[in-house]
Amino acid sequence: MKEKIVIITCLKCKNEQEVSISQKTESLAANHDKILKIKCPKCSNIKFAISYKKVVPLDFELLKEWSLHQNLFLMPQDEELFLADEPYLDIILQTLDTVKILDIKKNVLFEALCIIVYDNTIESNLKKSKQLRDRVINELNKRKQKLTESSISDYIKEIVYPQLT
Numbered sequence: 001m002k003e004k005i006v007i008i009t010c011l012k013c014k015n016e017q018e019v020s021i022s023q024k025t026e027s028l029a030a031n032h033d034k035i036l037k038i039k040c041p042k043c044s045n046i047k048f049a050i051s052y053k054k055v056v057p058l059d060f061e062l063l064k065e066w067s068l069h070q071n072l073f074l075m076p077q078d079e080e081l082f083l084a085d086e087p088y089l090d091i092i093l094q095t096l097d098t099v100k101i102l103d104i105k106k107n108v109l110f111e112a113l114c115i116i117v118y119d120n121t122i123e124s125n126l127k128k129s130k131q132l133r134d135r136v137i138n139e140l141n142k143r144k145q146k147l148t149e150s151s152i153s154d155y156i157k158e159i160v161y162p163q164l165t
């Protein structure tokens with residue numbers, strides 16, 4: 001079995017640990033929230049930010065790991081705002097389509113997709129891209145069943161949902 005080494009940073013005291021995460025996690029039944037059985041050695045906190053050892057961009061492998069564990073975070077807060085960016089679009093879609101992700105993470109990913117549409121719709125964004133908006137609307141339409149199972153903030157729904165077919 002292939003082992004992957006990632007860094008988990010304690011969200012409380014910022015202590016860093018290297019952990020090896022086995023790939024068999026994905027074969028376990030999803031939808032009951034999984035917790036890494038790891039505590040921070042300094043403060044016993046169980047919430048961590050996940051990243052790689054070197055500065056490398058977020059990729060599918062890391063997003064997959066994040067999507068399977070309730071206590072892994074890409075950042076302490078506003079993960080959906082961080083993910084609402086064109087470079088992450090493909091790995092977000094890949095994760096939604098191929099990984100049995102936790103519901104709580106599915107919410108974050110769909111919220112991120114909706115935020116991309118929102119950002120590229122509102123008048124106040126002078127750099128908005130109609131092409132990007134249309135692409136994400138198309139991807140949301142293809143996954144409408146899963147989208148309706150997710151909880152999206154009302155102010156985003158208001159702008160995004162009328163644009164879906």
Ligand SMILES: [Zn+2]
Nearest residue numbers: 010013040043
């Ligand atoms: Zn700690």
